[in-house]
């Protein structure tokens with residue numbers, strides 16, 4: 001209020017907000033509400049919603065996640081408590097988070113944060129002011145220490161949180177990065193803007209990932225030898241009944257860049273495994289949606305009958321449900337040799353459908369329940385695209401599995417595999433030979449040290465082998481026609497190699 005008075009702003013147009021202050025708004029109309037409040041600002045009406053800690057929205061959350069929350073709220077402006085203070089203005093809407101109460105903002109400073117929001121001079125404009133307050137943190141620290149709250153006491157002195165487990169990775173990484181507040185003006189039609197800006201990803205420099213031997217800095221690029229072919233993936237074709245927003249293989253109901261592979265073609269690779277006595281234990285099937293391929297059940301039967309473990313990736317929707325009888329039969333004959341892995345992009349219907357399209361949630365959840373009821377060995381593939389921490393995402397899936405009665409351990413990284421996001425345009429360091437030692441990682445940690453993927457490229461006379469499941473079209477990663485030809489080393493010459501595999505730690509087949 002002192003700040004507001006300093007500015008000479010009229011009382012009825014001010015909200016003084018901190019995490020608890022959400023319930024102590026200066027004006028009655030801004031009290032915490034479940035439905036948006038309509039308010040007039042210099043003659044322009046806007047819909048406001050004040051919410052408590054919104055677990056899914058963070059300073060680093062992607063714009064479209066925040067926009068989706070804004071749209072769902074039915075308001076123009078959401079004023080929230082949150083882990084760290086931030087404001088996003090996008091598409092004529094605003095999300096403003098005042099930050100944590102009585103806790104520094106993990107920026108290495110002892111200040112605490114609140115917000116002053118006031119009407120701007122122009123009709124329908126607002127000024128969001130993130131305000132950093134100095135206070136007697138030493139006395140507060142002493143009181144906490146006396147109450148044996150050592151971690152909390154330390155935070156007040158260091159300005160850093162004792163645990164960042166619930167923060168998204170980017171924000172946890174930015175621990176100690178100083179925040180410099182500035183007033184943010186919002187009006188309908190305002191340009192998109194985000195504060196703080198340090199979270200923004202840089203774009204990939206064009207000179208990176210060009211030479212298979214040498215990085216842009218002139219260092220020797222890392223390579224990965226095939227140590228032993230433990231998993232062979234068979235891509236059944238890229239057609240899919242869905243067109244997910246960020247499908248790694250760009251599948252749609254029309255994309256047939258990878259054709260349906262036939263059972264006879266797949267069998268040739270199983271024969272090669274047998275004749276060369278390769279140590280392959282697992283056959284994975286991926287698409288597209290594998291159950292659109294009319295040969296899929298036969299291919300599964302073939303692989304299971306040869307005593308391979310089979311991992312089947314599916315969205316568990318109608319294409320899979322057409323084969324209920326055949327799947328039950330396979331499950332009865334082969335039991336835990338068969339694992340069905342169902343893709344669910346988020347544990348909420350809204351964010352799952354934001355990626356996968358309307359009406360994609362219920363059929364998948366229903367398919368998952370059908371598999372569970374019929375005692376299939378089940379895994380789920382989720383994603384970290386919402387920007388939440390992995391711990392928060394696992395908790396969310398755990399609640400979902402309990403609610404729908406599916407027995408699956410969401411804390412098990414194999415039963416619930418969570419994929420980091422793939423963005424080939426975002427900047428990422430190139431992986432050099434020296435990186436293995438620096439990162440304390442081994443080439444044997446990445447998929448292409450133990451697996452390959454068979455694909456049938458459109459128009460090709462016969463299938464070929466790609467280094468891995470992630471680079472299905474890239475000619476530079478076509479490593480041969482036969483498994484024998486495909487057993488050479490792979491040069492890590494793609495952004496996915498760095499971001500997804502070496503730094504992201506993803507493994508499709510685990």
Ligand code: SF4
Pocket residue numbers: 240241242243244246247248249250251252287288289315343356
């Ligand atoms: S269901 Fe899977 S294969 Fe199909 S579009 Fe979505 S992500 Fe791609």
Ligand code: SF4
Pocket residue numbers: 224446447448449467468469470471477490492493494496497498500501502
């Ligand atoms: S994306 Fe990963 S698995 Fe594929 S070639 Fe690169 S490092 Fe290997």
